[in-house]
Amino acid sequence: MKLAEAMSRLGTETAFEVLARARALEAQGKEIIHLEIGEPDFDTPSNIIEAAGTALMEGMTHYCPSAGIPELRQAIAEYTAETRGVNVTPEQVVVTPGAKPIMFFAILALVEEGDEVLYPNPGFPIYESMINFVGAKPVPLVLEEKRGFCFDVAELREKVTPRTRLIIINTPQNPTGGVLARDDLEEIANVAREHDLVVLSDEVYERILYEGEHVSFLSMPDVQDRTILLNGFSKTYAMTGWRLGYGVMPEELAVHITRLMTNSNSCTATFTQWAGVEALEGPQDTSYKMVEEFRRRRDVIVPGLNAIEGIRCAMPRGAFYAFPNVEGTGMTDKDFANYLMEEAGVAVLSGSSFGKYGGGFIRVSYANSIENLEKALANIADAVAKI
Numbered sequence: 193m194k195l196a197e198a199m200s201r202l203g204t205e206t207a208f209e210v211l212a213r214a215r216a217l218e219a220q221g222k223e224i225i226h227l228e229i230g231e232p233d234f235d236t237p238s239n240i241i242e243a244a245g246t247a248l249m250e251g252m253t254h255y256c257p258s259a260g261i262p263e264l265r266q267a268i269a270e271y272t273a274e275t276r277g278v279n280v281t282p283e284q285v286v287v288t289p290g291a292k293p294i295m296f297f298a299i300l301a302l303v304e305e306g307d308e309v310l311y312p313n314p315g316f317p318i319y320e321s322m323i324n325f326v327g328a329k330p331v332p333l334v335l336e337e338k339r340g341f342c343f344d345v346a347e348l349r350e351k352v353t354p355r356t357r358l359i360i361i362n363t364p365q366n367p368t369g370g371v372l373a374r375d376d377l378e379e380i381a382n383v384a385r386e387h388d389l390v391v392l393s394d395e396v397y398e399r400i401l402y403e404g405e406h407v408s409f410l411s412m413p414d415v416q417d418r419t420i421l422l423n424g425f426s427k428t429y430a431m432t433g434w435r436l437g438y439g440v441m442p443e444e445l446a447v448h449i450t451r452l453m454t455n456s457n458s459c460t461a462t463f464t465q466w467a468g469v470e471a472l473e474g475p476q477d478t479s480y481k482m483v484e485e486f487r488r489r490r491d492v493i494v495p496g497l498n499a500i501e502g503i504r505c506a507m508p509r510g511a512f513y514a515f516p517n518v519e520g521t522g523m524t525d526k527d528f529a530n531y532l533m534e535e536a537g538v539a540v541l542s543g544s545s546f547g548k549y550g551g552g553f554i555r556v557s558y559a560n561s562i563e564n565l566e567k568a569l570a571n572i573a574d575a576v577a578k579i
């Protein structure tokens with residue numbers, strides 16, 4: 193079958209491939225500790241599950257408006273207004289099955305062949321994949337270890353050309369755990385205004401933060417008419433399998449993103465949206481407890497990795513990933529990740545699967561029990577000693 197040419201430019205997310213490989217090894221009887229997949233290992237809070245159950249029993253099993261049920265759009269608008277200190281109307285909200293489609297739709301709606309898009313590298317691999325897919329040019333904003341995995345805003349300014357259309361930012365960041373400072377966000381806002389650019393701000397890890405308060409790009413002055421906030425329920429409420437996310441954007445763009453929803457999914461599952469209303473309006477303590485548990489795990493995994501010769505790991509400030517430099521092992525990041533799977537029974541991702549500038553690093557998801565993290569550290573130390 194002859195595929196459309198664009199398909200040759202579509203990338204992927206390695207996490208799912210590595211997970212499949214780990215499962216195949218498990219099927220052969222090998223024990224694997226899973227530090228590859230980016231999802232909380234906790235169950236969804238029971239009040240949220242109950243809300244979905246009630247919605248199902250009450251017959252919320254039909255199509256609903258493509259942009260989402262009015263109650264959830266209203267709850268998201270209120271939540272976003274309150275946490276960002278800006279006015280948000282429900283008409284600015286588009287609910288999607290997971291936050292990921294907002295990336296897909298925003299790039300489809302705004303970026304044309306030959307345009308340029310600035311995006312973090314290493315970064316969530318779908319940004320680069322989608323930019324390539326639409327025939328645009330991905331222009332990396334390099335996240336450097338020595339800068340706490342933040343990009344240089346002066347470099348951002350230099351990389352803007354007349355073809356630049358969109359800037360993608362992500363804070364707290366996957367895969368590095370880096371967090372953008374308020375000053376940097378202000379400067380990004382200046383660049384966006386000066387050059388009439390749109391900013392897609394991926395804030396799905398907003399609550400998984402270990403120092404200070406989350407600073408949202410949407411809170412920057414005079415950017416609300418050029419910002420798409422990408423947010424969701426997967427990470428904050430341990431709801432990855434529910435597929436529930438959203439975008440908050442100027443109303444004129446929301447109309448078009450909604451049309452993309454009509455053309456693809458029709459709408460997001462109705463009863464999961466009722467669970468989303470409960471997630472936002474119900475008690476938040478389980479979600480905050482989860483963050484505290486992530487902090488405890490971070491404080492085990494990072495010193496543990498640093499104690500292994502050849503590995504150097506910066507302290508992540510957000511999300512649930514450590515991003516250690518493994519160049520000192522003498523292996524490439526890809527070989528090292530494969531070696532850990534085979535030799536240590538520990539599944540991790542290579543840094544270069546998050547883009548060229550992730551080379552020399554691995555991503556370790558610490559969304560696993562302290563017991564398993566300690567076991568993984570011991571296995572990694574043994575495997576490294578054998579190199």
Ligand SMILES: Cc1ncc(COP(=O)(O)O)c(C=O)c1O
Pocket residue numbers: 230289290291292293316362365366394396423424425426432436437
């Ligand atoms: C940076 C980032 N953005 C967005 C997503 C997508 O989340 P979901 O589609 O589950 O809401 C992820 C998931 O791993 C992520 O790491």
